[in-house]
Amino acid sequence: MAGVTLKNVVKRFGSVQVIHGASLEVEDGEFVVFVGPSGCGKSTLLRIVAGLEDASEGEIEIDGMLVNDVEPADRGIAMVFQSYALYPHMTVEQNLSFGLRMNGNPREDTNRRVQKAAEILRINELMKRRPKQLSGGQRQRVAIGRAIVREPEVFLFDEPLSNLDAELRVQMRVEIARLHSELGTTMIYVTHDQTEAMTLADKIVVLRDGKIEQVGKPLDLYDDPANQFVAGFMGSPKMNFMEASVKSASNGSATVKLVNQGGAMITLPVSDGPAVGDRVTVGVRPEHFRAAGQGDCDIDLNIDVAEHLGSTSYIYANTKSGEQLIVEREESRSEVGLEKLTASIPAQQAFLFDAQGKRLN
């Protein structure tokens, strides 16, 4: 068991810098998820931890030891690749035991570990098959099994579920959560699926353009995002963002005008005082909208599409000036077929961001 520490890690490919000074503390036994849009450097950062890429600058520590110059195989990590990377010409059993056999591990111990991994992942019946003869989900299990037999200190997963269909993805997500609670090993998991991130993580690391935007517990990131990017990234459906301009600002609060909502005004508590006339953005999560008159600012909406899911419904609406909003409502049978809706924003649950996306309240 081991924690992982990154200190000011920088990565350049030739002249292109893709990781800009990442620092991070992963506790022993923790499940940490890297999320972020495509190309933000999640895989690169993971591969730096694995040792498959060298850091251009900075330090990587595993279990308190500096590992910058330690061979990947000696870092006590095991990695599961997005493409599975199984050995195509070997059976499942050989895939699992290959590394141990090549390193002269005693046969009984190898067999015991392979057997245990097969049981944990329920792939006993597949042991004599080749990867070609397996479904995507089965291949993924084998890939995870190959990581388990190494008995690593740290598991690294690079989007392990992204090649699976939606149903299997949910199933494997549960399996991975079970694996973590059974083994109790440190895991670093890369995904761009924020549901996976929310459900699996003890701690989420949000990355953008090679920078760590925020680190925190899933619900903390959801309730208290540091900036507009994190606010928009966490949560599904996404947070609504409405353009606004500051009309008046006093100590501890600001009144803003929602420019695309027919000039509706709302007064929000702020910690960092914006100046009058500033362009700002008001953020409201779909589920925080209230019925007309029950919040602090009513806005009139034209309904484009309404998705009625039985327990809740998602209303995709726009205003006269064309701003798109998503409103989540408790399901009400009488609302089916409705064309207009008035929703109300509660000031206590609204977020305010400045033009650079910095959080103001």
Added chain:
Amino acid sequence: MRARNRIAYGFLAPYLLIFAVFWIWPIIYSFYLSFLSTRAVPWTWAPHMNWGRLWIDPAFWNALRNTLVILFIQVPVMIALATLLAVLLNSQLLKARGIMRFAFFAPVVVGEVAYAAVFRLMFNADFGVINKILTGVGLPAVSWFSNPTAAMALIIMAVTWRWVGYNAIIILAGLQSIPDDVYEAATLDKVSKTKQFFFITLPLLRPIILVCVVLSVIGTMQLFAEPFLITNRGGPGGATETLGLFLYRQGFTVLNFGYASAVAYTIAGLAIIISLINFWLGRDPK
């Protein structure tokens, strides 16, 4: 037949005609010829003569032995070298990879006569560069063209030089189809580069190497240009006479087309049998 198909066959007709006249017909006709006595005009039906003669003709057995010796030494050596070369050409460390790949492929494009002339000069017993080097490092000079064993070695080296790059390029294509992450997984499994080569690369290349072996077997069974041009028509004294050369001599020097046809069918038959054995030996273990 639909009108469209008829038009299509109309366009194909010239090709099919040429194919039939210059390909199919000679194949059939030479089979028929192998049952004729063609030593004197008029040719007469003598079904046992040519095929019977094969068994007892020492010149045929000599050519067969030479061909098989070349085959069993040259093909394995060349394929091993080609595999090694492919790995080197695939290396990230190699500079100017494109030029290097072309350089090793180039011998295939060079005309046979030109390449034979260069080899004759290089291996010339008196002033060739090879003997200069050998004597330079204190070894005795070799009579490449008058010593039977040396002449055989010369043929093997020449054929290998000519075709090794070609096979390396084919194997290189196979190498590039192996995904990087398989090697990364092996690296994480603490498998050394050498073991990766023997336990991952080679098994995954097996189908491609098999194709190269079979193509080389077929090529070597028909070997003609090198012994004809480099060692002076199979010299010294028939020591490098191959089946291809023997066939040529019977057909176009002696003009005994019946016997030459029987030899041709023997060559094709042996090539097929050896190839099938290769496929069988290299089959996917289940």
